[in-house]
Amino acid sequence: MFNPTPQQIAILSCNDNCVIDAGPGSGKTTTISHKINQVLSEIPWYQGVIAISYTNKASDQLKGKSKSICGDLKNSFFGTIDSFCIANIILPFGGRFFGNPDRKVKVEKFIEDETLLNKILHDLDRVLNLYKDITIDDIDHGKMRPIYDIKEEYLTFISNKFKEGLFDLRFVGCVAYLIFLSSKACRRFFKARFTHLFIDEFQDSGKEQYFLFLRVAELGIISWAIGDVNQSIFGFTNKSSKYLANLMVNKSFVLFPMNINHRCHPSIDLYGKVFLGITVDEEPDEINVFEAVIEGNECDLGTWFNNRIDLIKERFDVKDNSSIVIVARKDIHLELFSQSLTVPFKIHSKNFLDDDQSIWGSLFKRILDLAFDRRKTIYNFVNEYLNRELSSDGSKIRLISQLINHIRKICDEVLTGSQVDPKDIGDLFKKSALLLFPDSPNDFSVEKVEYMFKNPSLLEAFYPVETSQIQLMNLHKVKGLEYEIVIHLDLYNYVLPGFNYFSGGDTEELDAATHLHYVGITRAMKALLLLVGSKRYQQNRDRFISADKSMFLSGDVENYRLAWID
Template identity: 25%
Template sequence: MTTRIDIFSELSGRQKEAVQHTEGPLLIVAGPGSGKTRVMAHRIAYLTSVEGVAPWRVLAVTFTNKAARELRERAESLVGGDNSGLQVRTFHSFCAYVLRQDGGQIGLDPAFSIYDGDDQQRLVRSILEELDLDPKQFAPRAILSGISDAKNKMIDDSRLSKLSKSYFEEVVARVYVRYTELLATANAVDFDDLLLRAHTLFENNPEVLEKYQDRYRHVLVDEFQDTNAIQFSLARLLAAKHKNICVVGDPDQSIYSWRHADIRNLTDFQSVYPDTKTVTLDQSYRSTQTILDAASGVITHNDERLKKDLWTENNRGAPVTVGEAYDEDEEARVVLQEINRLVDEDDFDRREIAVMYRTNAQSRAMEAACNRHGVTYQLVGGTKFYERKEIRDTVAYLRLTVNPSDDAALERIVNVPARGISPRSVDAIRTIARTRGTSMLNVILQVDDEELGLEEALNKRAVNSVRAFADLMERLIEQSIILSAVDLLDLTLERSGYKRLVQEDKERGEERWDNILELRGSASNFEGPEPRERLIEFLENVALVSDIDSLEDDEDAITLITLHQAKGLEYDAVFMIGMEEGLLPHSRSLESVADTEEERRLCYVGMTRARKRLYMFHAFQRGFRGSRGAMMPSRFLGEIPLACVETVSIRRNSRTVRKVTPARGAAAGGSRGYDPTDIKRQAVTSGAVRTAQRGDFRVADRVSHPTFGDGIVIEAVDTGGDTEVTVAFGNGNGLKKLMAEFSGLKKVEPGKSTKAKHEDPELGDAFLDAP
């Protein structure tokens, strides 16, 4: 058994303090690389091995499967012996567990399906057709964003229509009502429902809530800055009886407001729990002091934060390299050159090198360069394993076997492989099912029922095909009770004809079959008694998988990853590309102080992923969303203390690299920072650096023009009686030179935005608020 000495042997003074505080609320403010996972694992070990708390009375919740797996493994290695019942889950996994155990109290069958984004969009598209609304005018993605907003504000379908203020919102409300009805018919939930329905279960069934309160005497929540209102409320409900709630987080790393995360859950935690003990972990075991000083220089420009001064016993390290390239292609080439140098000359491992960017679209140039130069890479967030057609089809068969009410799964595979059931036949089956308030498979299984009228709606060939499909599904459902997940998968592939379909694909058959075998290998991890329950667990695991779970730690390749996806990861060398106004910070954030602060936190997260080397690149011009224009270096580069930086400027068709190393005497915390506009103004004017301020306009000012829209000033030149302003405009309008006095150009002052946020920041496009 782990002893007190064993538990404390690896901990610092503050880490010990956090581990030992076991009674009452505890807030751990954990800086990047400060060992928060170690603290949580040792806290679990201390509770179970020293305080005598049974492992099954501890609940630890985090945000990714990867983080949950790492925490569970660390805790189990410390606890040793019998650690059965130890619950380390993601929020969604925990809520799914609760609903499978007690969802019957709110009318949910334990075999419910979890609809993913594709299932949701298919369902909404069919609802729009049913309501005679054009999916091109009312994009399913925008509709789903509105429904998600409502669910995260705990507004049910019956209330939303009363709150609608526009025709589009009325449409969302109408779809929401039907969407809820059809999910219930399909015995299915979406990701938001997992949280919302678990919350509803607890609020409306005190005896159920008390059961979980008694079971979990200690509740630990990781990445607390990323929780939304429902998640915080769930944690409070679970901890209400014993008050032993420990939350770990860092407001400086709150980057998910677009997923409804609320930084105030962390910053106001002490107001909710006045007797909170707060422990700040500000010693980093990850990064060099130079990287920490650079990141701190950036994040201190935010107001909404809890102050902390990061420090480390690691060495000072190399300066942060800030580089300018001509365009995105040259940027990619230079990044790969430096990566090769790190590997060949400095013995860096490719697996410990990552290239990070703001939006998924930015990976194109890097992927092309890697392919051109033969550099192996893994792309996080590319075509995901579980989104490949052969995987989705196979999983859909298994989903329908477990949950015969799952219409989304049925529609996916009812004619795959082709068996003579046309889209028109599917429409007829769907219409009958919805008219009768039943599932499509139930209609199919009653194909010979004259009262149902299915034979009249279909031609003879289609009826025979439907009858054959009914026989297939009856057989698979029967076998699911006794067969393991692997054996059922094998039977499904054979009996359905899907195995033959894939293997007859001459172009990609071998690759697709290998993918199915990979899925089969994953299913083999869910063997055991009660095979149907294990199959449900397997399908739940598939539904809740995330991008990061596909990351291969042992692959000899560099990693291409968005800044959002990089949260929680670390690398020896990090290259942040696209460090420009309009990308980071993103153009959609510039109207709001709060949004700009979140962009700064995102930059901070990227910088603090680096252990030894940090590179930050911007381009003189960049093609983005079909247009090309001059770019302004990110304001965040100008917030890095000068003493932390060395700059490089690379000119196209030139092999020379100009390096500027700061004076050694400059103080890291000094007010003077790296000025990215120095290099930029040289590039624009092809001459000496001009003074940034001319008249009322300054470089980096956000401006608006009645014809060209919003833009950013990249140069302002006093011409004597007026100011010539060079502006980089968005929406394909490019670079314009305007005379300030007569052009109608106006400054746009940043202000607090009141509009709803529906943006997926990795895609870079906002979900529409209106058609």
């Protein structure tokens, strides 16, 4: 049962544009889901909300929780910002400016000329900035069409490719925004269909998403931004917490704090606040943050942990190995650590489809997760894409269920070591995608699936976690997750923070490293162990060198952790 805190009650009572400053473990997904339920209960069937998450996995969680609360999501959209812009702006309205395509448009990365790509992106950014202070009313009264301010040769290139059925994924955000500004029909569609916009993890937004968010609010669609500037970790992809910070001081948005941590042991929550420089008055009754300084390198840290797994589990009343995660900044350090483990483990490295942000690519990841994990049901999968109450969806439901069952049987064969025909499996995936997303064909995604089945080791990323397995993942992967025990590695100067901070005073690197470490701290529910070795691996020279303990471990935080004692 949902028993909202006073902070959550205030948020749920808001019917205006707002910004939610949501700290770790604050229950933001639950709160957003209940707000969505409120909204959907008061609007007709043909309307809905836009609910944007940073990843497909996070979107699935929000959609699943919302559906469990309100049942009927009506005409809502749940997904990533790219998938939203593709499905609701570029594909339905792009033809008005680029010409009608002679085939279904594929959205993928197809431009190999980096010079051309960067020139076009630079020009799109120029046009975005031209209109940032011009209201929609002024654009309409002046009969402006911002998209036509793209340099002629680049607009011609984009148009010709669109008519050929190609659109580069890297143009999605900027071009969608310019179409939105240029098309009254697009904006009328938004107003007619959507009543609210929710964007989670706003601290990892780019400029074009920030601009689009403000424009949607300008239309009169109630818009909510949810995030935490201290958890912004994707700066290397041109995302920035500054856009969330801007909204926090924007008088057109009501600012709500949501800073009660329901996840972490109080001492872990306190440690994270002290690390960020937040003044705290309370003292923990019990400290569950520990530092262990060990002679040796990453492999020796692995040996130290391996010899104490049972002790650690017993001390903190943890039943399953899968409730323990090892986090580091770099995957190579996790690999070195894992070499000393004698217990089962799973390294969550980048999978072969991670870079495929197309609609079909995202679907195929979902299908692979479903195919290998029998805890997930075809019934629930189908419910996310089709409506069982519509007779027109009846045949599709039967067909997709048959296709997924067939794919599951083939995946079972892969698990037993049997050889399968990649073309056959590729055909099954293609048929599934054509049933659910016939207007977004992408043969490249199909080829990726076929390649994985030719190289079955690539499929291991989709195998379900077993309770006997220790989890290992980098600090970017662990964002949004929680574990009973977190073992934090890579706490060295020149790693956290990285080389650029010490060599050139790069403050962006310092901020990125600070946020990464904070994310690592706040994933822990029961206990946090900070492991530091006397040596560390230097990848660019393939050697172990003397390690310098991270500056993040010095200062006031030293008073809020204990030395580990067996």
